[in-house]
Ligand code: MF3
Ligand code: CO
């Protein structure tokens with residue numbers, strides 16, 4: 229079995245993660261106010277890029293090209309309705325009343341990454357859209373609650389999967405949370421499904437994301453021809469939300485607190 233090295237961050241590095249994380253959450257909060265019917269996802273992207281530069285930070289997604297992917301062409305991901313993740317902002321995509329949109333921002337501040345996302349309503353959501361988004365946020369909350377030194381990575385996914393499925397929804401398997409530091413995506417992988425007691429042990433100084441993608445119907449996805457956009461196979465709704473987290477001596481710290489939320 230391969231045992232990847234999981235880097236433990238120093239107090240000094242975690243302080244840098246805190247600064248990047250807080251700024252990323254502030255950007256998300258800033259963008260939330262711009263979401264209205266008639267706005268294009270490219271307008272949101274351009275506002276994000278402008279705000280990021282004005283705050284002396286860098287958009288990590290712009291030009292990001294992991295092995296096997298073309299460079300991501302925009303500064304944020306905008307995933308509308310059946311889009312599971314990595315939606316590419318476009319001038320042709322106009323938001324409409326009743327849509328749900330996940331905005332995923334990752335900022336680099338002083339070399340360190342803050343990665344956070346939230347799903348917003350455009351106008352009035354349908355009852356199932358509202359429930360899906362509420363369940364997704366509760367999944368993230370339960371996943372975070374499972375984090376403390378000595379717990380296992382599998383405890384996180386089990387808590388998320390149990391709740392999502394109890395509500396009649398499904399958990400995407402193809403994308404997972406990830407270690408994050410001065411590197412965007414690193415070990416460990418954090419599946420949003422799985423078995424309690426399985427996987428690596430959590431230790432103080434580990435920093436990673438939890439970013440459950442929860443589907444109304446099947447968990448299966450398809451990739452679009454742009455090689456980034458993941459959509460649900462049945463084209464039903466998908467929601468997501470993400471925090472960057474640090475394992476502390478006695479629990480967990482949310483590094484991307486959303487303004488106004490605990
Ligand atoms: N922010 C996404 C994540 O949560 C990754 C986006 S990669 C991009 O891991 F290139 F699409 F931006
Ligand atoms: Co992430």
Ligand code: CO
Nearest residue numbers: 332343344470
């Ligand atoms: Co993200």
